[in-house]
Amino acid sequence: MRIHFKQRPGRCPTAVSLWLLAACAPSYAAELNVSVLDPAGHGSAGIVLLAEPQFDLPVKRVSRTVIMDQRQKQFVPNILVIQTGTGVDFPNSDQIEHQVYSFSPAKTFQLSLYAGHKYPPIVFDRAGLVVIGCNIHDQMIGYIYITDSPYFARSDDAGKWAVHDLPPGNYRITAWHPRMQEPAATPLQMPVSVAEGTPASAVFHLTKPLRPSREDGADKRWTDY
Amino acid sequence: MDRLLSRLAGAVLTLSLPATPAVADYGGFDASADLLAVSSNGTPSFLDNGLGDLRFDSSHQGLQVDNLRFGYRTSVADIVHFDVEAVSYADRQSNPIDLTEAFAEIRPFPSGPWRSRIKLGAFYAPISLENRLQGWRSAYSLSPSAINTWVGEELRTFGAEYELDWLGRQRGHDWEFGIGGSLYGWNEAAGQLMAERGWAIHDRQATLFGKIGQPNSETIVDERLLTSEGDGNVGYYVNATARYLDALELRALHYDNRADTSQYSASDNQFPWRTQFDSAGLRWTPTRYWTVISQWLSGRTCVGDEDEQYCWHFDSEFLLLSWQLGANRVSGRYDRFEMHQSSPDDETGDYTNRGHGWMLSYQRDINRHLSVALEFLQIDSSFNGRLEIGQPAVASERELELAARLQL
Numbered sequence: 121m122r123i124h125f126k127q128r129p130g131r132c133p134t135a136v137s138l139w140l141l142a143a144c145a146p147s148y149a150a151e152l153n154v155s156v157l158d159p160a161g162h163g164s165a166g167i168v169l170l171a172e173p174q175f176d177l178p179v180k181r182v183s184r185t186v187i188m189d190q191r192q193k194q195f196v197p198n199i200l201v202i203q204t205g206t207g208v209d210f211p212n213s214d215q216i217e218h219q220v221y222s223f224s225p226a227k228t229f230q231l232s233l234y235a236g237h238k239y240p241p242i243v244f245d246r247a248g249l250v251v252i253g254c255n256i257h258d259q260m261i262g263y264i265y266i267t268d269s270p271y272f273a274r275s276d277d278a279g280k281w282a283v284h285d286l287p288p289g290n291y292r293i294t295a296w297h298p299r300m301q302e303p304a305a306t307p308l309q310m311p312v313s314v315a316e317g318t319p320a321s322a323v324f325h326l327t328k329p330l331r332p333s334r335e336d337g338a339d340k341r342w343t344d345y
Numbered sequence: 346m347d348r349l350l351s352r353l354a355g356a357v358l359t360l361s362l363p364a365t366p367a368v369a370d371y372g373g374f375d376a377s378a379d380l381l382a383v384s385s386n387g388t389p390s391f392l393d394n395g396l397g398d399l400r401f402d403s404s405h406q407g408l409q410v411d412n413l414r415f416g417y418r419t420s421v422a423d424i425v426h427f428d429v430e431a432v433s434y435a436d437r438q439s440n441p442i443d444l445t446e447a448f449a450e451i452r453p454f455p456s457g458p459w460r461s462r463i464k465l466g467a468f469y470a471p472i473s474l475e476n477r478l479q480g481w482r483s484a485y486s487l488s489p490s491a492i493n494t495w496v497g498e499e500l501r502t503f504g505a506e507y508e509l510d511w512l513g514r515q516r517g518h519d520w521e522f523g524i525g526g527s528l529y530g531w532n533e534a535a536g537q538l539m540a541e542r543g544w545a546i547h548d549r550q551a552t553l554f555g556k557i558g559q560p561n562s563e564t565i566v567d568e569r570l571l572t573s574e575g576d577g578n579v580g581y582y583v584n585a586t587a588r589y590l591d592a593l594e595l596r597a598l599h600y601d602n603r604a605d606t607s608q609y610s611a612s613d614n615q616f617p618w619r620t621q622f623d624s625a626g627l628r629w630t631p632t633r634y635w636t637v638i639s640q641w642l643s644g645r646t647c648v649g650d651e652d653e654q655y656c657w658h659f660d661s662e663f664l665l666l667s668w669q670l671g672a673n674r675v676s677g678r679y680d681r682f683e684m685h686q687s688s689p690d691d692e693t694g695d696y697t698n699r700g701h702g703w704m705l706s707y708q709r710d711i712n713r714h715l716s717v718a719l720e721f722l723q724i725d726s727s728f729n730g731r732l733e734i735g736q737p738a739v740a741s742e743r744e745l746e747l748a749a750r751l752q753l
Contacts, residue, residue, distance in 0.1 A: 219423070221454050223515065230454045232423045251515045255454055256426075258521070259591060261514055331590065332632060345469055345476055 150286040151319040152312065156279045156295055158329050163279020167324075168201045170294040171271035174311075177287060179270050181205050185241045188252065188262055190218050195252060195262030199298065201272045207241030208264060210252075219255040226250045226266060249296075263298050288315050293322040299331040373419075375479060376753040379412040379487075381435075387742040388731075391542045391558065392437045392549070396731045398700065398724040399744050400488070400547030411435040412548070413442070414480045426450045428468075430480050434549060443552030445481065446501075458516050464506040467553055470527065471584055472496050472598055474628040474638050475665065481550065485638070485676040486706045487720045487746055488548045490663040492624070492642045492680075497550035498557070499538050500600075501571060504529025504579075514590070523586040532580060533604045534573040536620035536646025540657040541567070543698025543728050544682035569615060576608035576617050597625045600644070607650040620646040622659075638665040657696075659684040672710040679703055682726075700726025718748045 152171060156164040185207040189196045191214060200208065212218050212235050220231040226248030231239050233256075244250065244266045252262035265272075271291075273281045291314055296307035314320040387402040389395025395402065413433040420426045427449050433442040448466025469476070473493040475483040481497065483489040489497070508525035538557060551557055551571045558568040580602035587595045604617035622644020629637040643660035661682035668675050680702040686695075702724040710716045722744045729738045 217420075219454070223455060223457055228456075233420055249517070251517070253455075253512065253515055255452060255460075258510070258512070343477060343479060345471065345473060345481055 149316045150288045150314045152283045152286050152291070152293075152314050153319060153321045154275070154281045154283075154293060154295075154323075155321070156275050156324045156326065158279075158326050160329075163275065163277065164297075164326060164330065165275055165277045165279060166199065166297065167275040167279070168199065168265045168294075168296045168307075169273050169275055169281045170201070170265075170267050170269055170292075171283060171286065171312075172267065172269040172292045172294065173271075173287065174290040174292060175287075177289075179268075182270075185209055187211065188264070189213050190220075190254070190260070193254075193257050193260055195260060198261065199263045199265070199274070201265040201267065201274060202244060203270055203272065204247055204266055204268045205243065205245055206266070207243045209237075209241045210239065211237040218257065218260070220252060221255055222250050222252050224248070224250040227264075261298075265296060286314050289313070295324045297330060299333065300326070301328045301331055302326060303328075373417070374753075375416045377412070377414045377480070378410060378751050380749045380751070381409050381411050382747040383407065383409065383744065384746075385742070385744040387744060388736055388740055390545065390547070391538065394734075396542050396728060396734065396736065397742060398543075398545045398702070398726050398740065399722065399742050400545075400549050401744055401746075405436060409435040412482075414482075415442075416479050424451060424453050426452060432480065432550065432552065438552070439556045440552065440554055443555045445550050445552055447553065455512055455515070458512045460510045460512060462508040462510065464502075464508075465504075467501050467503050468506070469496065470500060470502050470506075470582055470598060470600065471525070471586065471596060472500075472624050472626075472640075472642075474594065474596060474626045474640060482548070485636075485665060485667045485674070485708075486678065486704055487718055487748055488546050488704065488722055488744075490640065490665070490678060490680050491544040491546050491661045491682045491702065492640050492663060494546050494548075495539060495544065495642075495661075497548075498545070499535045499551065499571070501532065501551070501553065502527055502529045502582075503531040503572060519590050521588040524584070525586075526583040527581060529580050529582075529602075530578075531572040531574040532602050532620075533575060533617035534569045534571065534615065535602055536618040536657070537567070537569070537648070539659050539684060540618075540646055540648070540655075540686070542730070543684045543726070544659070544661060544700065546680065546702050546704070546722060546724055573610075573615055573617075575610035575615065576605035578603045578605050578617075580604070592630050594628045595626070597623070599623050606648055606654060616648045618646050618648050620644065634668055634670060636665075636667040636669070638667070639663065655686065657684055657686050674706075674708040676706045676708070677704065680724075696728070696730050698726065698728040698730075700724060700728075702726075714752050716750045716752070718746070718750065720744075720746045720748070722746075 154169050156167045158164045182203045182205045187209045190212045210220050217233045217235045219233045226246045227244050227250045229242055247266050247268050250264040254260040275281050291312050293312050294307045294309050300306050308324050312320050312322045383401045383406050385401040387399035388397035389402045390397045415431045417429045430446040431444050446468050448464050448468040451463045469481055475489050477484040506527040510523040513521045556568050582600040584598040601621045604619040606619045609616050624642040626640035641662040645656050645658045647654055647656040649655050663680040665678040683699045685697040704722050706720040708718045725741045727739045731738050
């Protein structure tokens with residue numbers, strides 16, 4: 121992918137998704153529809169989806185902040201997908217203290233024990249996957265997927281993502297989720313060519329369902345002994 | 346009734362103290378108290394010059410305010426965490442309030458997938474998979490299994506523990522592993538209660554400065570401190586843990602207090618008890634609603650010098666199923682246990698303790714500060730030692746508890 125971060129004159133068109141409200145890019149007409157289907161053919165919700173252009177694309181550097189909260193000993197949401205340069209705020213809404221850290225190569229940081237809203241946002245300035253943990257509660261795991269592309273989302277309840285204002289060209293479409301259990305290496309990727317006037321589509325067929333999440337049922341009073 | 350009102354007032358006063366968080370994992374003070382309504386047909390327990398399997402007997406029924414629990418946690422330099430737990434029981438406690446744990450944990454930030462942790466002080470060895478609430482209480486029942494009842498009665502680590510964790514999930518793996526070990530002392534009485542009474546099921550933990558047993562008890566349970574030490578030998582345990590996502594946790598531990606059984610202490614009329622055991626367990630969460638816990642423990646405790654040494658072999662296992670939906674939790678558990686003596690001759694008779702127990706519990710969280718629990722416990726056991734105090738060797742004991750737990 122060849123994305124150039126620079127200020128580019130032009131009007132601000134309709135954003136392709138809520139994630140892109142801050143990205144001010146020229147208007148395009150190409151359309152891409154991405155679907156993720158589980159083995160039963162049902163849409164798989166919450167999948168991280170990226171469309172990475174395989175051509176030069178000038179993109180305005182983002183200056184936005186999103187939130188990964190801590191509630192009931194969980195990161196909420198526990199999966200974020202953001203564009204390079206985005207800041208992530210880590211407030212602690214629990215009534216206990218947390219100690220947030222990451223030693224992932226894409227971003228290493230530590231936030232000393234805190235409750236409430238104590239620290240400024242952490243800016244994620246390298247593409248990659250960052251796994252977030254709490255040093256007090258090892259069961260707390262969060263994921264931040266950082267991409268240089270301005271085109272990203274998580275699939276909706278029907279397992280779909282539609283982009284309507286895409287520059288024509290070749291793209292690499294990526295699908296990822298921490299609970300995927302595909303035999304092939306993840307993230308799943310496929311090339312797609314997008315042209316004006318003809319909607320392109322990409323469909324990922326998962327060979328296994330996502331592992332079930334058990335975290336919602338956990339009793340958050342528990343501690344480690 | 347005066348005693349009940351007095352403790353009730355104490356509980357209300359305690360729980361109305363200004364405090365920081367409602368449930369203090371790190372930083373702050375927390376407290377809880379149980380209002381219990383108990384019905385029991387049990388025979389007197391070792392706390393009351395008996396050899397019953399339950400904590401409460403037919404003379405200790407009715408309403409009581411119990412388990413006044415206090416916890417305090419604080420941190421220094423961000424990586425040193427101090428944890429103190431204290432408890433006040435409604436019945437037969439030698440000190441009005443006493444500590445159950447007091448330790449410091451050094452827990453540096455991980456800079457890679459390997460993380461070291463060190464604990465110093467008095468704390469529980471990582472054996473129980475049930476006791477997950479603050480104060481080392483079971484999250485699934487009022488009374489933990491026979492295995493963890495015994496751990497609470499006789500075992501406490503007075504020393505240092507080192508744990509090395511491999512945080513695989515931070516590297517995108519599904520498994521995490523940990524290995525550790527401990528060196529400790531002041532536990533040479535561990536095993537004596539097992540030998541004298543056999544197994545039991547109840548929620549009462551020994552306290553750090555309290556006494557176990559009864560004074561001048563000849564045939565039952567001699568009075569002693571939890572912290573007995575005379576031979577100077579250092580005990581150890583080694584342990585391993587494996588976790589698969591949030592679905593499965595496996596634990597194993599080998600324990601040996603390395604007591605020198607020939608070192609009689611005349612000052613407190615105490616022989617060291619050499620206690621060794623292995624334990625293993627799993628906690629499996631197949632779905633978000635179900636939890637399965639099973640533990641096994643097997644070992645022996647010996648006393649006396651080489652010429653005349655007595656040993657008691659003990660083993661137990663349990664299976665617990667728990668179903669949670671929202672604020673409601675229903676749990677059932679089956680315990681099996683056995684203890685038998687092997688002695689140089691048959692002079693002491695057959696002191697085999699054998700039995701099993703059923704527990705059924707319903708818990709509901711009303712709000713952050715109040716939960717209720719209804720629990721039925723039945724234990725069927727045999728122990729010839731009871732004959733010496735005029736009780737039948739075979740007992741079928743039942744206990745029904747209704748508890749309202751106030752949490753600060």
